[in-house]
Amino acid sequence: MIALLGSILASSLLGSPHCAAMCGGFACFYAGAPGTGTHRLATIAYNAGRLISYLLLGASAGALGAGVDAAGQLAGATRAAAVLAGLLMASWGAVTILRTLGLRLPGGSATGWLRGVLHGAMQHIQQRPPVVRAAVLGLVTTLLPCGWLYVFVATAGGTGTPWRGALVMAVFWLGTVPMLAGLGVAVQRLSGPMRRRLP
DSSP states (O other), X not given: OHHHXXXXXXXXXXXXXXXXXXXXXXXXXXXXXXXXTHHHHHHHHHHHHHHHHHHHHHHHHHHHHHXXXXXXXXXXXXXXXXXXHHHHHHHHHHHHHHHHTTOOOSOOGGGHHHHHHHHHHHHHHTTSOHHHHHHHHHHHGGXXXXXXXXXXXXXHHHTOSHHHHHHHHHHHHHHHHHHHHHHHHHHHHHHGGGGGGOO
16 A cells, blocks of 8 residues: 555656646636735645545545445455456546547546536635635535546545545645645735736
């Protein structure tokens, strides 16, 4: 388990520029009115919201993995959740490569309702204080159709237990914090007089 967590931490640190590109707009959205400590509190609230949602997602995936393992044992297969997680990751990688090569594949509509929920949440909190905006955005980031995030969710499911699934996602989150926290602080400091207009 230690080796797995170490590789997850290294992967999330190295892959965190993707997180900055995907969630950079959120940093602009929660950036708000100037004030002593406001940008720090908003950055902390955003990342704390992400942690909570990632822990819940990891525990849920681990619980689902436990069910897959139990069903696999009835069928005479061991570690069925890990095998399924590996198949999901390999499939995601193959689809990503094919789309990168220009092949048009069906799909994508399944995440439409998730984007709708995310968009509704953003409209609802637009006039809220920066710290509230940041916390809510952190909580709903798991609704993004992000393959990078869901590779780690599949890994959490492969652990076959809720607490290990939550631990996997906590380590993934930890590796993304330096990049996303730095981005949030940078947006706040560099925005100057435009800060109120960023959202």
